Amino acid sequence: MEAAYQPQPTEQRWRQRWAEMDLGAADPASSKPAFSIALPPPNITGSLHMGHALNALVQDSLCRFYRMNGYEVCWVPGTDHAAIATQNVIERQLADEGTSKEELGREAFATRVDAWYRTYQGRILEQLQRLGATCDWRRERFTLDDAYVRVIRIVFGELYRQGLIYRGPRIVNWCPRCRSAISDEEVEYQEQLDTFYYVRYPLVLGQGSLEVATTRPETILADVAVAVAPGDERFRRYVGQSVRDPLGGREIPVIEDQAVDPQVGTGVLKITPGHSAEDYEIGERHHLPIQTVISLDGLMIAPGFPDLDGRGVGEAREIAAARLRESGAMIREEPLLHQVGHCDRCGTVIEPLVTPQWWVRIRDLADPAGEAVASGKIKIHPAQFRVQYLDWVAGLRDWCISRQLWLGHRIPVSTCANGHSFAWVDEPAICPECSSSDLTADPDVLDTWFSSGLWPFAILGWPDPNPTLERFYPTSVLSTARDILQHWVVRMVMMGLRFTSDIPFHDVLFHATILGADGARMSKSRGNVVDPLDMVDKYGADALRAWGASVAMGTQDARFDETRVEGYSHFANKLWNMTRLLYLVHFPGEDQPGRIPETAEPARESLQLADRWILSRLGGLTQLVTKALPEFDFGGAMDAIYGFAWHELADWYLELVKARLETGDAVALWVTRRVLLQMATLLHPIMPFLTDALAEQFAGTPASLDRATWPAVEMEWIDPDSEMAMAGCMNLISSLRKWLTELGIEVSKRSIRVPFFVREEGPELAQPEALGYVSAVLPITWVEPSAYDGRAARPQLVAGRTTLALGRSAGPGADRWKESAQRELVKASALRAKLEAHLDGPFAEKAPAEVVQRERDRLEEVRQRQVLLTRLIES
């Protein structure tokens, strides 16, 4: 074994081995219970980011855990074409090259896209493998594959025939830059400072006017009414009359509508159904016409107004405001901070526009999706996101699924010259109704989330009955980032329930979002992005995984902290060297190859105190980890293993057992081997590379711990008495070591042996092995008290209820021992006073008996300690 653990060559070797062993291969014919995960398909828009990495390691840890627990695990990987995102990435590239998709033309653009997908698709999956992911790689899916496209068309056709998909002109969130509609969920609201314009709308008949407050004077030309709240006394006399729009001079009615809030602005709302979602609804209620003054490019259409016509919306706003000021219609202007919708892909301000689009009637789909979570059939972790899910599902509106992009799944509908529209799976040459061959295919493509929503069953071969689908659907767990809840998770539940009559997964995991070290979301523009593969290069995949496990399920976003990743790389080295310690006992030569041999389990009676203690602790650890992982408490499992390995096994047990190992003590050899190996097994789901490299050093282990059986808890190991005895002994050793240091005795010098004798023996030394343990880790030697009785005051130490005395005049710090004892006495007295006061009060009567007893024991201990210390100082 090398003196230091080397992650890079080790990981490379094991990646290859796992691939050869095909660890992820799922056999639908197996008789084991099933566990399955559909890997959330990363967008093919570049490389893997920290979120992907975190998500991958969460899923991989679960898959490994369940395989080790006897499950047939199916983890299906894949990628998503991500229409809008990919198109934007490629458009940016083209812009950098000084060209555009329009210049290229559709065909050349499509070629370009294909090349992009080919380059990055494989790369993303390779990156997952570098993290140690054990997917069933042969089942890889891509949302543009023929089979996947077929599923989409079948689903679309079904919904179409069931009347759940319809086409119609309605107001949509239009992104003028993408030149496409986007769904409500793709709109991101940002606070923005604009001007609030107060504008006068004069009555057509008679004197008077209404004041309207608006942020969008350029849309006055598309106003079709002015509305007030029902019963608003201030404006009662205007209702039913007409006012003139102050730019165009058209007559428009004054109406009442419940959507108007009398508190906001002037209490009078201009109604522009063509350019506001809210106004559109009001317009529908009152059967108002729709006027349009903004084009799909976001430019004004105002033929009668040459100064406005063809201008951008921003410019037009300034011009319209100027006109209003000139005409005297502008009453005043004030700054207004408000929320404005932006395209979440390109950041452009959304323009609500009325265009013909395809829609999914949502209620029939959403209600069952809500019920699945409300009833507990689908569980969400952490639990507080359940509420968010339910609120969100309850508020869903019809879903706009058409996009006017060049990239994506075509809407599988054609219309013939005679006006027959029909959905298809394979594009037909003639109309099925009238056999007309004059067909027009719909030009739009589908929202990416429409196809992603089918992922869990589409990748398992639906709709054709097959063993994989039968066996692994519904999937067990869906793990994802929480920002995708509304986009994706809900869609999958809706589609799953509708088309498979079953939930798509049992548990939903929302892992933490990883922020940059500066606490902001990672973004290229902020320059705070950390590439997970850089971390893998630097510290190893296992270190990154261990860190990820420790933060994955926090309820709060987690800042990336490289020092902690580094800390876990040290941990990996520590584990390596703990195993190396045992290895060198068997194979003392540096380069001597061999495997730590299996030996027979010793009889329980032959175990020493330390052996019983560490096995008991191991039993407790096994219990904890076995419970934590299926509850998705990766952090709890990681912390427990870390603490056990470093602060119990390495710091104490291995130090105590070293001498026994060197003399070939069969019991010590067996216990050490057992503990090291079982600990590695428990850690394998989280740190697979390292633990496999460790297990390889032991004879009789499987080719990978992934194939090992998960350790059962050995109940007979659980031994509270030994744990308590050992705790006392460790406490004594710590006190003595501290004390020796204070006396100026070099604790770690092996050449020195300081004589000590036991003056008062407390429970710390009750176990026969205890004295030996103290002298095993400290440079002391035990002498008979009689040899020193009667001598003058000797430096003494009180630890717990044990008093030890130094057997010769001490080194340079010899005169300091009384100071040290004095300090201890002060502490003991203070503690005693506190405990006595506590036990004197109502605590003694009201608290549970065992808690009170514990305090009494502490008091008794501290009293004795005080007596000992006092005697000591006075001696």
Place this chain on the structure above:
RNA sequence: GGGCGAAUAGCUCAGUGGUAGAGCGCCUCGUUUACACCGAGGAUGUCGCAGGUUCGAAUCCUGCUUCGCCCACCA
């Protein structure tokens, strides 16, 4: 505006009704035959603020402050 969450050591974060924890950083000392990717020791905390419940609160409740996330048609 509504909902959810967070506030613990210098930094990043665990934790939990009964004696405040880890990693990293800092100070002292040490070892180089498991590990300097190490060991031993140390300093640093009114566990956001104010009330309440309780024998006991960092932990439960209420209010407040600050930060974050989600939702929402304030024009």
